[in-house]
Amino acid sequence: MRSEGADRDHRRRPVAFVVLALAALLAFIAKVSAAEVIRVAADAPGKPFPHFWQEMFGSGHATLAMRADYLRDLRAVKRITNFRYVRFHGILDHGVGVYTRDYLGRPVYNFSNVDTIYDGLLKNGVMPFVELSFMPPAIAANPYDRYAFWYRPNVSPPQTYGRWAAVIKTFARHLIARYGINEVSKWYFEVWNEPNETFRGDTWRQQHTYFGLYDATARALKAVSPRLRVGGPATAHAAWIRAFLHHVATHHVPIDFVSTHAYADDSTRALFGRKLPISYNDRLCLAVKRVRREIDQSALPKLPLFITEWSVMGEGDARDTTYVGPAVADVIRQCDGSVQMMSFWTFSDVFEEDGPNPGPFAGGFGLRAYGGINKPSYYAFQLLHELGHKRLANPSDNAIVTRTRTGALVIALWNLVDPGVKGRPKTVRLEVSAVSPNAAVALQCVDRKHDNVLPVYRAMGSPRYPTRKQVAEMNAATALPAPRILHLRAGVLTLKLRRNALILLRIHAVRSRTPGAAG
Secondary structure, eight states, X not given: OOOHHHHHHHHHHHHHHHHHHHHHHHHHHHHHXXXXXXXXXXXXXXXXXXXXXXXXXXXXXXXXXXXXXXXXXXXHHHHHHOOOEEEEEOTTSTTTTOEEEOTTSOEEEOOHHHHHHHHHHHHTTOEEEEEEOSOOGGGBXXXXXXXXXXXXXXXXXXXXXXXXXXXXXHHHHHHHHHXXXXXXXXSEEEEOSOHHHHSOSOHHHHHHHHHHHHHHHHHHHHXXXXXXXXXXXXXXXXXXXXXXXXXXXXXXXXXXXXXXXXXXXXXXXXXXXXXOOOOHHHHXXXXXXXXXXXXXXXXXXXXXEEEEEEOOOOGGGGXXXXXXXXXXXXXXXXXXXXXXXXXXXXXXXXXXXXXXXXXXXXXXXXXXXXXXXXXXXXXXXXXXXXXXXXXXXXXXXXXEEEEOTTSOEEEEEEOOOOTTOOOOOEEEXXXXXXXXXXXXXXXXXXXXXXXOHHHHHHHTTOOSSOOHHHHHHHHHHHSOOOOEEEEOBTTEEEEEEOTTOEEEEEEOOBOOSSTTOOO
């Protein structure tokens, strides 16, 4: 016999069931609607997509290039990116020994270390992007004007521009005699490094000093051979471009390219002249686009632009983490079309601006940590290298869609979350047309659980001086595995991306609706 209360419960159950079902349906709809939908037409027209982010890498200073660990890391990064140029400071520093004077004050030139440095690069398939710095103390106006780097380079202007020009001419003639003009004409010669940081005085005096140095250098190089390529101003914070281009155009000074530096964590005041509410992830490419406009509006609008130093935000040792991959991908997405080369700072943590390396994972700039350990950023660059040669337009802020020469789609997806921000996983619904509706999709991923060496390092006890065996074990544990094969379902693939995940997808079975539509 049922009680009155039981009868009331019986009558309420259908209502409760409907409410719960409706809540579940609304939750499902909310979950689906929260997914980012990225639509890709595999046969859409594409535009050329040069791999400008991996043409060049930076490194510390010249004498490091004589070290075995430097060359080991260079070879490792060359394997995954096929980069062509490396840039470093100090080829004219006292430690390289290019120019000194004897006891009678006569010039003494010695290129033995220069030859060792450049021979090593060329032997490994990499050309120097020659940063002409810093001042040989024997011709420095102030031999005690030392910069704060651990190796203490001299950043004084020369005693006279004529003496500096003589050094530059002798240096260039030696390079041509050793390597031949056909080889050296493929290199680039950049005048100085960050004169707005290293030269003393107010902005006008800094510019005046640098413009004189640039003029003497450019004319000296072209006097040796008009085929040598020279440029600048190699400034920090994307500064001085308009004034520099006005100067070289007005005074008819040779110039073959414009170079400058910008970092994601530069302040907006430094980059744009005032405090602005611009996120770290947008600053760098906004500065690059501004420089491109300044070149376009100058008397020399066809000059190529090289960002010869850049990196992502480094707060909280972020450059050792999976954050780098999505941050680099986002820079590629935003800067494409505005710049010819970008030199990521740096390919290796063999780096001594603050002294000898303190050990692995101290927030260094490089793709490889001390000892040759592959960071997540190393594997991220390995994935991004696989992007195609044509880019397909796509409105997403979290994707780059490309096509290879064989017609395959290669798509990068990411979930970028700044250091110190909790962030959440993200769902992406990829809808692909003009392919087989059940096409195979090869997936590779770098995220917290994939190709991330930091947990492996911690499990080893975080050794400050890891052995070769430990380094080999870490690299073996994190090496990119063969792609995982998934399949579209009716042209759709739904993916969940962890915080700061970078995913690369390759879809081989592309069929064009219109003959010749896919470029």
